Amino acid sequence: MYDYAMAMNNLSVGVLGGSGYTGRELLRLLGAHGGVEVRFATSDSEAGRASGVPGLALSRLEDAAPDAVDLLFLCLPHGESVPWMDRLAGTPVRVVDLTADHRPGSGREDGVVYGLPELAADAVREASAVANPGCYPTGVLLALAPLCRAGLLDASRPVVVNAASGVTGAGRAPRRELLFGEVFGDFRAYGLGNGHRHLLEMRAVLPSLDLLFVPHLLPVARGILETIVLPVSEGVSAEHVRDAWRALYAGSPAVRVHDEGAPSLAEVVGTDVLALGAVDNAGLRAPAVTVVAALDNLGKGAAGQAVQNMNLMLGFEAGRGLRC
Amino acid sequence: MYDYAMAMNNLSVGVLGGSGYTGRELLRLLGAHGGVEVRFATSDSEAGRASGVPGLALSRLEDAAPDAVDLLFLCLPHGESVPWMDRLAGTPVRVVDLTADHRPGSGREDGVVYGLPELAADAVREASAVANPGCYPTGVLLALAPLCRAGLLDASRPVVVNAASGVTGAGRAPRRELLFGEVFGDFRAYGLGNGHRHLLEMRAVLPSLDLLFVPHLLPVARGILETIVLPVSEGVSAEHVRDAWRALYAGSPAVRVHDEGAPSLAEVVGTDVLALGAVDNAGLRAPAVTVVAALDNLGKGAAGQAVQNMNLMLGFEAGRGLRC
């Protein structure tokens, strides 16, 4: 009998950028995955320290062998993935890029599969290179795409997305406005004026919608909650919305649809799940359903989704290594 | 020469309900106000403890003389103001009711002035009884009323209000869902379905608008941030919005209009100020301006506004005793 598990164990991966919040979370997941061997995890600033993978220390980039693994994760600062993607093009090394460099709207998305596993599993399976979606777009797109497909939305009215993210979403590089003394007890909107980079990504994927997006900085470490006011067609209720989600996500380990009410942040922090809820509104002249999407920005919004993509690319079970 | 300050000092007030978050904040403000004497502050559960007013302990209700003050503040649980208001009707004792019992939409608002000082100063000055507005409506109504008057809004489209409040907004009575262990690290929408009591209050004041209101519970002690997506008429910009605010609020000590950008929560926590900002949005098919209103739910959203109303009713300077 062919020992599939053994064969799996021969698969190797590497991580470029292992000391940021996303890289560290990814390494913890990979260390517990059981199906892949992590050959290296680089960090010039923290070389020599523990990587989160048992027995593996962070190493300097020059000591890594990015060309000698089956799959390479790029957890670099935004902008630094481009040369790596170019260098590995045409080689057998497959890439999951967690930066924004090759996402829809970046102008560099050609030849790169946008890795929303629930919407593009077949393409991800075959992809040489995958752009791992942004944290905010993951929730918004998985909430809205099934509703667009099902024709539930009134495209003549805008979709208002209010979102709030924990501070790790802004990265681990020291900046004054991210100091504990600045964020504690505060709450603020940012990227006002509809100009956030993630909005380009959402619009590129769902061009038919008139999206208005207001992100906020939440005084917690992790998690995103997105409150979306859906302009629905006459007669469309929250139950129609849930049905459209269920039709697409039944069997998906990483999406959970609430039968009633809305998820809270605490429900998803530390998991790789996107939780979705929909509620009807009373007393409105223009019909609207309120949708709440909750996910961990480091889980389903980044590292968890990267592992999902890896599972598809390397032939593992969909939910392997995920906290669902 | 008539000693105005001395005469002022003869004015007396009392507080029913001095141990909740609002009552305690009010007592701190009254203790520092300098123009009134606080005769009593009641709390059956904490009688004997310090009241926040130097030299005054909390007392049992039976030891207070609510009929013998110039002005009485009602900081009772919602529902308990009704008998007090009835009892004092026709007496010289004037009342500021901080409960929801006599606000617009309550069905008991007849004969009671709705105390938004910036919009109804003359009526408040003459009022026997004032209903102090809810914390959420204070920000929303002061943001929207001038824009309605100025004809800047497209009434055919809904106004989407996303709001987030610190936990003291839910009161000081012990409830499991307000425990630190439940709220820490969490963020959640509540009152979903457009059924929050405060929405009735807003709609009763601005019936021409189609309001959709989603409140959220924020893991901080104090403060409210409201992000309002305004459906504006063609050609209306954020600068028009600011101009409408400035026209009405110039000279108001408790409203601050940002010349650009939006206020954050930290800017207003511990103050009695409402801060307003407006920002244009790019790339939308239906024109919209994003407004952010920030206030302290215990300051301008409750106790600070009650002091503003008292200042009008008793003839003090508008900003006396306020933290602006």
Add this chain to the structure above:
Amino acid sequence: MYDYAMAMNNLSVGVLGGSGYTGRELLRLLGAHGGVEVRFATSDSEAGRASGVPGLALSRLEDAAPDAVDLLFLCLPHGESVPWMDRLAGTPVRVVDLTADHRPGSGREDGVVYGLPELAADAVREASAVANPGCYPTGVLLALAPLCRAGLLDASRPVVVNAASGVTGAGRAPRRELLFGEVFGDFRAYGLGNGHRHLLEMRAVLPSLDLLFVPHLLPVARGILETIVLPVSEGVSAEHVRDAWRALYAGSPAVRVHDEGAPSLAEVVGTDVLALGAVDNAGLRAPAVTVVAALDNLGKGAAGQAVQNMNLMLGFEAGRGLRC
């Protein structure tokens, strides 16, 4: 070949008190353990809701069969374990009691094994009833017991223990002083005067030491950090302390000794590990070593340790089901 795993799967457990913080944490661990079947988890107040064990709802006590499991966990309010322990005495049902009712110093510890797995593994293995240690004592006793045995301490001087615990350590019953609005931004000592219940427990186990214990309430949900000033004998250094720990805890999955420096709370939150560090002090007349012990009050301080005890009692591998 004897299928050990299959036999294991026939072992059944039950939980009385499944909706408190400890009960919920325990159910999550048991649900993922893989070696036992959770037959019931009771909660009169939350009957019908999810238990944390896949496929098992919380049930009313009257619908449980506490006498029909191999091992019963008592996660009841303090004081309520006594009748259960009496009722099950002499039956084949083994008990792990997570309340304080049968711990050393309670006056009811006869016939009950004190379940510190690292110090009493053999006794736990054979025990009918185990008293699961308190969260504070777990850290203090595992830190100090090896040092007493090794004769490193100067028993003529007091041992000063300053400890800080997250709020879940105080339970999930609603109390005003545990509201988010009270705890946020605060930090306070409590149980001052050396009268905390947990101190009795520590003294009963280590009567030779003169312990002074000051607990503090920390504004986080989970975790305990204990800073212990050790009065050491002349010539004793932090390295001697670490050696004593290593000698006893080598191979223990749930105790981690730092080679240098001290652990922080974040290192252990969400795990079942106790982390220990020791540091020499400069410039003191009376020699002292500072020890820091960190653990999750719900993990190694409660539910994790209960699973460790279960593993010993039912013959599982020591670290099974633990997050180490």
Add this chain to the structure above:
Amino acid sequence: MYDYAMAMNNLSVGVLGGSGYTGRELLRLLGAHGGVEVRFATSDSEAGRASGVPGLALSRLEDAAPDAVDLLFLCLPHGESVPWMDRLAGTPVRVVDLTADHRPGSGREDGVVYGLPELAADAVREASAVANPGCYPTGVLLALAPLCRAGLLDASRPVVVNAASGVTGAGRAPRRELLFGEVFGDFRAYGLGNGHRHLLEMRAVLPSLDLLFVPHLLPVARGILETIVLPVSEGVSAEHVRDAWRALYAGSPAVRVHDEGAPSLAEVVGTDVLALGAVDNAGLRAPAVTVVAALDNLGKGAAGQAVQNMNLMLGFEAGRGLRC
């Protein structure tokens, strides 16, 4: 009649370093003080922004006139006060230095008065230059000095000081370990090994004591709580401790002695008060009293104390401009 208040208004001050946490707090206090004119507040990084003093913007250092004020506050990074103090020596400009540069133990304390107003009012009044004490030493020294004087302590045993400070105590310069994402949910000891700079300061002032000092980083923005285990002489109780404090601090606006129990952090955050409490311990072989000192690191621990010193130096009432 000589108009003292008018003369007071002619007094001018300046602040070097107006954008750090301490500088900003100081400017808020000075702006509300009413007795001094703030001529300038410098910040090269934030020049042009609001200073916290109404009508005064932050300016570049080159646009300030440090030699032309009555009193200059130095809120610079540690190490940068030395050249300023040298430059102003012999001029009429008096200096309050909020850095550590000239505190006891720095080696540069000659000719500089250590500004603990409650212990050295006369010296401060006459001083040309005052070293404003560190935040941790302020609480420890004001708690211990009266007890040393009164002979209550057993100097043969060590004094164990556990202290916890909010994050603003570490300054506003961006550092990774102070990011919100790192500190949230964490608690840690630092400066272990009895080597914290502030310990030198305490030891220099109270050389007769054998001090052991363990600071911790608390996940709040502001406030210090110090738990001190006092080795008292036989027969000395908490009431003796309180009496010694009362004897020295009666009439001091900035020190509050609790009649029973201990202060909490929330009681002092946002104030300029040091709150002190003492509690007897039961069941110890070596008698000890537990003392808790609470203060705001930016208030009594820095800016508030600087204003107290200014009040003494310029002849204002002791409590003027303080939040007591």
